[in-house]
Every structure is written in structure tokens, then in C-alpha cells.
Amino acid sequence: MRGSNVYKIVYFFPQVLSIAIVALLFQFAYNPNSGALNSFLDAVGLDSVRPEWLGDPRLALWCVMAVMVWSNVGFYVVLFSAGMSSIPRDFYEAALLDGANRVQTFFRITLPLLWDTVQTGWVYMGIMALDSFAVVQIMTVGPGGPDYSTEVLSFYLYTKAFRDGQAGYATTLGVALLIVTLLFAGVVLKLGRRERLEY
Amino acid sequence: MAVTTEPTEGSSAVTSRAGKARTGADRRGTGGEGGVLNVFSHGILLLWALMVTLPLLWAVMSAFKTDREIFTSPWAPPSGLHVDAWGRAWSQAHMSEYFLNSLIVVAGSLAGTMLLGSMAAYVLARFDFPGNRFIYFLFVGGMSFPVILALVPLFFVMKNMHLLNTYPGLILVYIAYSLPFTIFFLSGFFRTLPTSVAEAAMIDGASHTRTFFQVMLPMAKPGLISVGIFNFLGQWNQYLLPTVLNVGDEDKKLLPQGLVALAVSQGYKGDWSGLFAGLVMAMLPVLAAYIVFQRQVQAGLTAGALK
Missing domain, CATH: 1.10.3720.10 (MetI-like)
Known part of the structure; x- marks a missing residue:
């Protein structure tokens, strides 16, 4: 497709930036008084909404998630498109000649042939999501969010070890985190197991 | 994630379909539907590209503004190139x-x-x-x-x-x-x-x-x-x-x-x-x-x- 390389380069921008830069950038974008988001809402006439973003216990965790989605989409675009480019073109041509539409080709050809990559993607995403320490520590109020709303396990581990001096407890948390990660990876690989397709 | 990857795939299928149409293999005249979907998927791709670049551009723009401008008009372009912040x-x-x-x-x-x-x-x-x-x-x-x-x-x-x-x-x-x-x-x-x-x-x-x-x-x-x-x-x-x-x-x-x-x-x-x-x-x-x-x-x- 024309321009697809440009899109891939642009989508990948957040991946090469330090998570510290990304988190700081969004801390300002979320600023309720002069941040980019609320002044954008003002500009389009929604000035009655003006959420507190990171200051609102109900919204803070969603804000953290949005930042992580923002910075990680590019990785998966590149990962999946690398996997897709190894699918032979003939398959699509054959399917199109047989009258399949694009939704059908996506679900019947692309997805099954890409399944291994999708599974790896899930496992990667699980590890990444369990390790959202930097965003929470840099960006959220406190840090840890209002009313502990953004306190994730990795951040809890950090505060226990390096603020409260409970090294043993923190190590236990670390092992628990490892078990959760391994369980998650095991469940994904087990549930998602399908017949391996050679092509 | 599915939202952004699917259009990528969909559009590459579109290109191959468009190629077919040119060689006359597409007999059912679905070119119109393909065109609409093509615009749609391009739209989503463009939207996400904007979502990625706008915060970065916003930061670059803010770096050249004065503190007052950053507070009062976050989206307005800087009134001049204030580079003293860089030195600071x-x-x-x-x-x-x-x-x-x-x-x-x-x-x-x-x-x-x-x-x-x-x-x-x-x-x-x-x-x-x-x-x-x-x-x-x-x-x-x-x-x-x-x-x-x-x-x-x-x-x-x-x-x-x-x-x-x-x-x-x-x-x-x-x-x-x-x-x-x-x-x-x-x-x-x-x-x-x-x-x-x-x-x-x-x-x-x-x-x-x-x-x-x-x-x-x-x-x-x-x-x-x-x-x-x-x-x-x-x-x-x-x-x-x-x-x-x-x-x-x-x-x-x-x-x-x-x-x-x-x-x-x-x-x-x-x-x-x-x-x-x-x-x-x-x-x-x-x-x-x-x-x-x-x-x-x-x-x-x-x-x-x-x-």
C-alpha cells in the first residue's frame, strides 16, 4: 500500500522514546488547568466537561492505560505486519477469485496464518502490562494515584522495597509477579493452541 | 490494536483487489464499496498517525513558548521563537x-x-x-x-x-x-x-x-x-x-x-x-x-x- 512505510515509521515513534519522556509528556497533556486535553475540549466547546484526568480516582487508571496503548501500538503494528508480509500473496488472490470479501480473507486467511505471532504478542503484552511501573511512578499523583487508584503490583513492590525497607516482602511480591506472568503466558499458549499451519 | 492492524491488512487486500479490477478480473463491480472502505481505512490510519505525532509536535511547540503562553493558550503556536528556555x-x-x-x-x-x-x-x-x-x-x-x-x-x-x-x-x-x-x-x-x-x-x-x-x-x-x-x-x-x-x-x-x-x-x-x-x-x-x-x-x- 502507498505510504504504509511512512505509517509504520510514525507509529513506531513512541517505542524509541524513553518511557520517562512519554510519561512526562502526558502528565502535562492531562493537566486539568492548562493541559492539552482540557484546552482542546474547551476549543471544541465542551468546556463543561473538563475532567480532572489523573486527579480523578475513577479516571486515573484509564489515563495510565491510554498512555501505554499510545506507546505500544506501534510495536504491534510492526510485529504483525512483519508476520503478514510472509504470507504468500497467492492465497489472497485465490480467495478473491473465489469471491471472498476482505472481512472473510482477514478471518479465514490472515488470522489463522498469523496465529503464532498473535500469541507471542499476547504474552509480550502481558509481561509489559504487569510491568507498568515507570508510567505509574512518573505520571500519577502521589505517585500511586488518588486513593491508590493507579497502584499496580510493580509499583507496590518498589515502594515496599525502597520506601518502607521491607525487602523480604518485596521479593515475595516479585516472585508472586513471576508466577502470575508465567500463569498468564501458560493460559494464553494453552487456550490459544491451534493446529500449526505450514505454508 | 485490532482497530489499527485490521485496516492495514484490509487495505493491502484492497490494493490487490484494485490490481484485479485493472486487469478486468473483477466482474461484479465492487469497486465502489472498495473505494468507500479504502477511504475509511485510510482515515483510521491517518487518525492514529495524527494521535501519535500531535503530542510530540505539541511538546516541540511548547518548548519555544513563554511560560505564560503555555498556560493560557496551550494549542496556539508560539508568538516568536523563544530559545532562552533551551539555554536555561x-x-x-x-x-x-x-x-x-x-x-x-x-x-x-x-x-x-x-x-x-x-x-x-x-x-x-x-x-x-x-x-x-x-x-x-x-x-x-x-x-x-x-x-x-x-x-x-x-x-x-x-x-x-x-x-x-x-x-x-x-x-x-x-x-x-x-x-x-x-x-x-x-x-x-x-x-x-x-x-x-x-x-x-x-x-x-x-x-x-x-x-x-x-x-x-x-x-x-x-x-x-x-x-x-x-x-x-x-x-x-x-x-x-x-x-x-x-x-x-x-x-x-x-x-x-x-x-x-x-x-x-x-x-x-x-x-x-x-x-x-x-x-x-x-x-x-x-x-x-x-x-x-x-x-x-x-x-x-x-x-x-x-x-
Whole structure:
């Protein structure tokens, strides 16, 4: 497709930036008084909404998630498109000649042939999501969010070890985190197991 | 994620369909529907591209504004090029020191990672000895090990060895952290290189050391460049490790740490333009390097996941 390389380069921008830069950038974008988001809402006439973003216990965790989605989409675009480019073109041509539409080709050809990559993607995403320490520590109020709303396990581990001096407890948390990660990876690989397709 | 990947795929199917239409194979006249969907998927692609670039552009724009402008009109372009914030961030706010510190640590750890990693990968890929596979999988196993797990024990190991808050300590940890992927990537690469060249060098009387440095390493250059860029980005952007292991003096902080410290201190002073200048200063060199080397960067960052 024309321009697809440009899109891939642009989508990948957040991946090469330090998570510290990304988190700081969004801390300002979320600023309720002069941040980019609320002044954008003002500009389009929604000035009655003006959420507190990171200051609102109900919204803070969603804000953290949005930042992580923002910075990680590019990785998966590149990962999946690398996997897709190894699918032979003939398959699509054959399917199109047989009258399949694009939704059908996506679900019947692309997805099954890409399944291994999708599974790896899930496992990667699980590890990444369990390790959202930097965003929470840099960006959220406190840090840890209002009313502990953004306190994730990795951040809890950090505060226990390096603020409260409970090294043993923190190590236990670390092992628990490892078990959760391994369980998650095991469940994904087990549930998602399908017949391996050679092509 | 599905939202953005599906259009990519859909549109590539569209192009092949459009190709068909041109050759006259598309008899049912679905060109109209394809066109609408094409616009739709292009729209979504463009929308996400804007979502990615707008915050970055916003930061660049804010770095050239005055503090008052940042507060009163965040989206308006700057009234003029106010570059004094850049000077403030560079000298007063320690940005120059943070850059230098990061440069020292990353130079040391990158050199160490590449040297040790390529040597270990070469031996593991080309020589057969008992325990070869065991050592290899020990290294590769390290790839699936999140750093946060080892954080507390690592802290105490460093403390007992008196390496806490020192650059050599940080360099050693960075090397250990980068070796698994480096060895995994490079041993795959060394395995694909032809054996005949190394044999010819041996017959001509080259020692193992000479064969490695003068014959094998130059042949492995593309792989070394890919993994080198990957390691550079990972080490330059590392936040968690220095946050825990380098908590000494203010002016010994590394760049990502320094930026966070800057955000706190400039926040008190109300010097937002200085802070944005610092952010952009840290952002632009990496983005520029990425655009130049984007093929290698993407290959390196996704190679681990595709295997």
C-alpha cells in the first residue's frame, strides 16, 4: 500500500522514546488547568466537561492505560505486519477469485496464518502490562494515584522495597509477579493452541 | 490494536483487489464499496498517525513558548521563537550533565555488551562442546525474565559490592541485562555465516583470536549493527535500573532520571518552558537517529518476538 512505510515509521515513534519522556509528556497533556486535553475540549466547546484526568480516582487508571496503548501500538503494528508480509500473496488472490470479501480473507486467511505471532504478542503484552511501573511512578499523583487508584503490583513492590525497607516482602511480591506472568503466558499458549499451519 | 492492524491488512487486500479490477478480473463491480472502505481505512490510519505525532509536535511547540503562553493558550503556536528556555534547561537545570552521564554509562555498557556478547555468541554458535546448549538456554532464559523481579536482590548485591551509585556498577548491570538478547540474536547470525571462510583463515595460520576479530566480526557486521542499535536504545532509555541503583548525587543522574527530577524542580519554579525544552532536547536526537536507522531498529525490536 502507498505510504504504509511512512505509517509504520510514525507509529513506531513512541517505542524509541524513553518511557520517562512519554510519561512526562502526558502528565502535562492531562493537566486539568492548562493541559492539552482540557484546552482542546474547551476549543471544541465542551468546556463543561473538563475532567480532572489523573486527579480523578475513577479516571486515573484509564489515563495510565491510554498512555501505554499510545506507546505500544506501534510495536504491534510492526510485529504483525512483519508476520503478514510472509504470507504468500497467492492465497489472497485465490480467495478473491473465489469471491471472498476482505472481512472473510482477514478471518479465514490472515488470522489463522498469523496465529503464532498473535500469541507471542499476547504474552509480550502481558509481561509489559504487569510491568507498568515507570508510567505509574512518573505520571500519577502521589505517585500511586488518588486513593491508590493507579497502584499496580510493580509499583507496590518498589515502594515496599525502597520506601518502607521491607525487602523480604518485596521479593515475595516479585516472585508472586513471576508466577502470575508465567500463569498468564501458560493460559494464553494453552487456550490459544491451534493446529500449526505450514505454508 | 485490532482497530489499527485490521485496516492495514484490509487495505493491502484492497490494493490487490484494485490490481484485479485493472486487469478486468473483477466482474461484479465492487469497486465502489472498495473505494468507500479504502477511504475509511485510510482515515483510521491517518487518525492514529495524527494521535501519535500531535503530542510530540505539541511538546516541540511548547518548548519555544513563554511560560505564560503555555498556560493560557496551550494549542496556539508560539508568538516568536523563544530559545532562552533551551539555554536555561541546558546549563542551569543540569541537562548537559545528564547527557554526559548517560553518554558515559551507555558508551561503557554498549562497548562491553557488544564485545562480550559477540564473543559468547560466536563460541556458542560455532563450537561443539559439552554444556554448549545448557549455557545457551541459560542465556536465552534470561530474556523472558522481567527486571522488576530481580530488583531487590540486585540492589543488595550491588550494595554489598559497593557498586551502588557508581557508574561501573551501572555499566555492569546494563551489560548483564543486555547480554541475553545480544547472544540470542548474534548466535543465530553467526550460524548463518559460511564456515569455509573461517576454515580458510585457520589454514592460513590465523589464531582463534585473529579469526574472530579479523574474519568473523567483519562478516557479521549487519547483525552487529542491528543489535547494537537495539542495545543502544534500550540502555539509553532505561529508567527502572538507574532509578533504583543510581540514587546518589543530583548531578550524577542519567538522562531519563534527570528529566523526572527536572519535572519536579521546574514544577516548583513554574519554569514550564524550560522543562519542555529539556524534554524536546532529550527526544529529538533519539527520533533523528531512529529515522536514519529505522529499518534496523524495527528489525531488532521485533526479532525477539518473532522467533
